[in-house]
Amino acid sequence: MIKHGLDPAQLALGGLRVLELGSGPALAYAGKLFSDFGAEVIKVESPAGDAWRQMPPLVGAAGAAPESALFAWLNTNKRSVTADDANAEDGAWLARLARTCDVVLDARALAAGPGILGTPVWQAAADEAQGHEPIEVALTWFGESGPYSHYAGAEAVCRGLAGAVHGSGPADGPPHMPHDVQSAIVVGLSAFSAAVAALTGSGQGSRRYVLSAHEAIFSVVEMEAGMVQDQRHPLRRLGVNRFCGTHPAGIYQTAEGWIGLFTHTLPQWKGLCEAIGRPELGSDPRYASGPERMARADEIDALLLPALLARTAGEWFAILGDKKHPAVIVPTMETLLGQQVHRQRGAFVPVDVAGVSLEGPVVPLRLDAAGPLPGGRAPVKGAHDLYYRTSGLDHRPRRQLSRVAGERLPLQGLRVVDLTMGWAGPLASRTLADFGAEIIKVESTGYPDWWRGANFTEAFYRDRLYEKNSNFNLMNRNKQGITLDLTRPEGKALLMQLVETADAVIENYSAEVLPKLGLDYEALRARNERLVVLSMPAFGLGNAWSNTRAYGGTLEQASGLPLYTGHPDGPPAMTSYAYGDPIGGLNGGAASLLALFVQQATGQGRHINLSQVEAMLPMAAPFMLEQSARGTVSPRQGNRHPLHTPHGCFRCAGDDAWIVLTVTDADWPALCRALDRADLAADPRLAHASGRRAEEDRIEQAIKSWCADRDAETAMELLQSAGVAAGVVRPMSQVLQDIHLRARGFWREVERAHIGRYTASTAWFRTGPQPLPIRHVAPTLGEHTEAVLSGVLGLSAEQIASLERQGITGTVAKPRQAREMA
Structure with missing residues (x-):
């Protein structure tokens, strides 16, 4: 049956069953990515229902109970079942249900701590025989190890500790804190990518990935490191x-x-x-x-x-x-x-909630007939209990899996030609590299990646400054680097030969560049029909704005987010230097992984027409849904939270020192004890968020007074000891020295030619206590040209030497004048 104009049999993830355990927007978005591409996603809720069912904006038709539009958007096309954590029978049933699934997305640790991950949900007892072991992606706030691993977390707390709050806002503070859903999109995308990579490599067996939200959120400000x-x-x-x-x-x-x-x-x-x-x-x-x-x-x-x-x-x-x-x-x-540019691309899709049809952002990973579904509705709590407690338990997963032995990575054996520069494109290809794909990064001596530097002075060439930019080095680990002059027939011919051997090409040139070179999708496809090609201009290809020049900051501006970020009395506020770049890169990586999974199953290639502005729109979902429902958007609330209170950024003793904290109803007594404010704890009006919101100014003043006498580290430790989610608002210089990230080995000291030792980040996913190794550092210009041309294309030493003599390849950047004379 055709659904929403799409054939379910063609959807990228059709036939897969996914179990979604826990709560929170990051988990919900990861599950949404599965369900909107056709997977059968079973959302497990408590008997009371997911807390995000109460997240504003609340909407409903006349006479209907209001429901959360944001929850509905995050949970389109899923099923819902209920289970009681304290009920042993429910635990046994969940174990049986999990064994019918291909993937388990497990966010229980966000509420219960990482210790709960010690026994997989499909094992009702630790000593139970295994049988099928589904792919497992576990979400944690701070990982399973390190000084913060036991900390109470929240999206805002992780963002503050990751360095993604400090740089935004008035010079004298307080820094800006965006809506929680923005951090959740990043973590959810990361979880989804890990799961799809594991599915692609499931011929080797199943894998268990553990994500730290703290480390995943760091990716949005990695450039600053x-x-x-x-x-x-x-x-x-x-x-x-x-x-x-x-x-x-x-x-x-x-x-x-x-x-x-x-x-x-x-x-x-x-x-x-x-x-x-x-x-x-x-x-x-x-x-x-x-x-x-x-x-x-x-x-x-x-x-x-x-x-x-x-x-x-x-x-x-x-x-x-x-x-x-x-x-x-x-x-x-x-x-x-x-x-109209977004309308023509179908960027806004219907979301049905409480008898009302609203518009929300589409999932921005466009695979045409393979998805995503254009909108849908969220399930009623527990609507599918009966089915999944009876005949739904008879389902068999796509493959019976056991855990992979050894260190093999899931994308090992796949080859990607990388025609990207800057941040977004290289982040997309680095995602595939970290999962084991062979990445061949193509530059030229006349036009090296502009993230090597864009100030083309005499010193840039003389001192090889293009080899000394840490941003380039951070974003291009685990890749091979070659040079080819694509403006010359010989260079273009060699690229085409590489394309014939590749599984994918990723490019982020301006929309008109590759067609001018005769290297557009149709030309590439003519040489390799099964090729996956990702293009990622600002507004996508084939529309009136396709040629718009854009940086990461431009993408954020075009999304409308700045009008809903910042303090109520301030101007529209951007969140970071180039917010759209990492968001585009994470979406580009996820889209490529998904297309490669489909390619593996069907042999089909495709052109992914990714709009990086569209990739920003899920972060605007709360505001877009409210506009659609009410014809307006509520005024900016600054650092206050739509559900929890208090929630904000508070100045501590010291120079520009701040902490972030967020408090739920369950946390409120603990905060009062930490502040030594028995009077607040004893006030029955403040027991619930609605009452505290009426007294928000008074409560925030109590927190400000307490923080003013303590440095930020002490304030964080005292609040965390009391069980309150709080974190230091770290500038990037502190993030590089953070004791938790250092203890976990997230930072690695590595060596590279021309620069010596530098601090490198590691992948945001883990299979065990240690980070995945950096297989090789970012390539120097043309470092692997000879190895690739000989090993992949079979060129002789004389042929390779001739190419270098002609200036088609090389290892030294050339000024434009010298290149034109060559």
Whole structure:
């Protein structure tokens, strides 16, 4: 039967059964990714129901009990069963049900601590015979080891400790904290990717992956770890919409609406100056580089603010787009839902809840006939109890599995040609590399990856500064690197030969680049019909905005998120320097993994047309759903939480020292004890969040007074000892030295040519107590050209030497003039 215009038999994950244990938005989003691609996802709730069923916005038709629109969106196309943790019979039944599943997504540790993971759910007793062992992905706040492993966690707490809060907000604080669902999307994507990688490698057996939300959330600010090491980070908060490296890179009011700018290169600055009628500023040496412009940010804004008020956001978008300047309309949710580029792509899908049909963001991993389903409805609590306690137990998993022995990685044997630069694309390919795929990264000596550096001075070439950028080194571990000049027939021919041997190609060039080179999808497919190709421009391919220039900050601006982030009395606020890059990269990695799983099953190749702006939209789901339901979005609440209170960022003793804390009804007595405020504990009006919300100012003042006398580390330890979820708001310089991350081996000291020792991150998933090894550090320019051309394509030593003499390959970057003379 055709469902939502799609054939269920064609859906990427059709025929799989997934058990979803625990609660929280990260688990729900991981399960949603499965269910929206056709898997039978069984959500296990307590008899009282999932707590997120109460998460605003609440909606309902006249006469119907209101329900959470956000819960409905997170749980489309799932089944629901109920089970009591304290009931032994329910435990035995869950063990039987788990053995019918291909995958178990287990988030029980988020509430109960990692100790609960010691016995898998499919073992009712520790000594029970195993039988089928499903793939297991366990979510924890801080992993199974390390000083924080026993800590109470929350999305905001992990975000603060990971360095993803400190850099955003007013210079004097408090830093900004975004909606919990944003961190949850990151963790859920990571869990889904681990599960799909394990499914792809399930011919070897099943695997168990344990994720730390803390480490997964770090991925959204990983670039800053490289900037700190390279001494390019200011080590302090610069203010709302001001991030280290360049200016203007913010949000500005126009005659109608807001325009987002991200001015990185000198040509972009010159184009902006021409657009506002001040071309002389484009050649003024005081503004020649991003750092120089950042030093004069106030001066530049004083020029920009009145100039940009002369036209509407739409007019500026068109004018600056013609000049290839990264600029976008920063939309309200009403504007976003009306943008035809997204409508034409089907970016908004129906979500049925409580008798009302709303619009929410589509899952952004587009596989055409293989999914995702365009919307759906969430299950009623316990709606499927009877079935899964009777005939549903007769189901057999796709494969009877036992645990993989040894260190083999699930994607071992797959080959990916990597045509990416910067952050987003290399993160997508690094995801596959970390799961064992062979990644062949293709650069050229004339156009190396711009994350090696984009300031092409004499020193850049003379001192090989392109080998000394820690951001490049962080993002390109576990890859081989070759050089080919794709503007020349010989280089293009060699690339095509590589494509013939590959399983996938990942590229993030501007939309027009590969077609100009004769290397678009149709050309690649003609050489390899089973090829998976991921393209990831800002707005996707094939629409009016496909050629829009964008950086990671541009993607965040275009999603509309800044209008709903920040303090109530402040301007629209971006979250980090390049938020859209890691989100695009994580989605690109997940989409590639999913397409490779389908390729393995069917032999079919496909072109994944990923829009990186669309990849940001799930983070805007709470606001989009509210706009759809009510025709408006509630005013910004700053750092306050829609469900829990108190929740916020509080100043501690010391220079720019802060902690994050979040308190549920169950935690409230513990907080009162920690604060030594028996009067608050004794007030019956404050026992529930609704009552505390009415007294939020008074409660927050009590917390501020307590924190002011304690340094942040002490405050965190005291609150955690009391059982309250709290964490230090760490700047990135502290994250690099964090005792928990160091104890877990998340940071590794490695050696690389031209740079010596540097600190490298490790993968955000683990199969045991130790991190996965870094098989090899990021490649130097062209490091593996000879090995790949000889070992993969069979070229002789003389053929390889000839290519280097002609300048088609090489290991030394060339200035443009030298390249053109070669």
